[in-house]
């Protein structure tokens with residue numbers, strides 16, 4: 001008699017990007033909005049606390065968060081702390097500047113080192129007085145009496161988050177806002193922003209040249225938060241390299257998250273992928289097919305998931321289009337290349353790319369650079385290579401505090 005083992009079901013927490021957008025959208029609508037199954041992690045707890053410091057009440061109802069939106073920007077004085085969260089540092093200064101008063105915005109040294117210049121210049125153009133830290137980023141001191149709206153050009157080549165920040169708070173500005181984004185990276189995150197703004201009632205029109213115009217206001221809206229597709233990449237990659245089958249319920253073909261496209265990359269590498277209406281399943285063969293190059297500029301949070309397992313493939317794998325990944329929690333191209341080399345892997349690095357050659361991998365200590373995605377990506381490699389140790393396993397708390405427990409449950 002044979003027994004068939006079905007796919008394991010992974011418990012993937014909520015999307016960071018949807019949770020933090022929904023928090024802000026709900027705050028800017030007047031009245032209560034319920035967020036179902038939000039992500040509870042360092043990035044979203046920091047975002048929620050910062051909103052509370054700006055005068056927005058958020059209450060817990062079981063696993064849901066209820067945001068009691070004020071329908072306007074904050075008034076008075078406040079100091080907000082963004083911890084390590086890029087989304088908080090790029091979204092919340094615009095909300096603050098759309099209010100009136102004096103607001104300080106700060107975060108960790110890691111966040112202070114990340115670029116903010118295009119957003120600061122945009123806020124000044126819209127009428128706020130913004131002082132920056134010594135490197136042109138955090139800490140910010142914003143003195144404001146509201147934002148004007150109008151037309152704006154925005155350099156979006158280092159991050160899409162400046163554009164999302166401006167769009168999300170645009171309905172609180174005095175006149176409609178039109179933004180022409182130049183060199184936009186991470187485009188699927190803008191599609192997510194626009195989709196969620198529309199769900200909360202705003203009008204967003206896209207011109208033929210790509211410019212975006214925002215009109216109207218928000219209404220309170222209840223939203224179920226999808227599981228995080230970037231986080232799901234680790235269990236999908238683990239299925240591919242171990243030959244197992246993993247399903248993530250709640251992530252299907254209607255997902256708002258571009259990072260679900262990572263499974264297409266795994267398909268290119270030989271895994272079987274089924275994207276259904278309400279779930280995605282990846283089934284591996286235990287072998288990885290290499291010999292391809294892939295542009296991961298739209299889904300750069302997942303390039304490390306691929307790069308970390310690439311030495312197990314049967315031919316080299318090149319990832320390109322990811323220069324902006326140098327401006328995240330770490331310089332991710334350099335950090336991945338450095339760690340792979342330390343484990344004996346041959347890696348060729350270019351300004352926007354990385355080629356990983358197959359070959360034997362030895363154990364060793366991975367330098368996480370306090371970057372959750374390095375920890376989670378190299379944990380996948382660690383399933384196949386004995387002796388891989390993370391120097392900072394706890395850094396996964398930025399987006400997935402229970403990562404190690406869940407990973408051990410599925411693959412241990």
Ligand SMILES: O=C(O)C1=C[C@@H](OP(=O)(O)O)[C@@H](O)[C@H](O)C1
Pocket residue numbers: 016017018087158159160161164185186189300301324
């Ligand atoms: O808008 C968002 O929620 C995000 C946008 C992306 O950043 P960049 O636009 O800086 O690439 C992504 O890397 C980040 O994890 C989340």
Ligand SMILES: C=C(OP(=O)(O)O)C(=O)O
Pocket residue numbers: 084085086087301328329373399
């Ligand atoms: C880049 C990331 O985060 P953020 O920019 O939101 O800090 C990430 O989660 O990989």
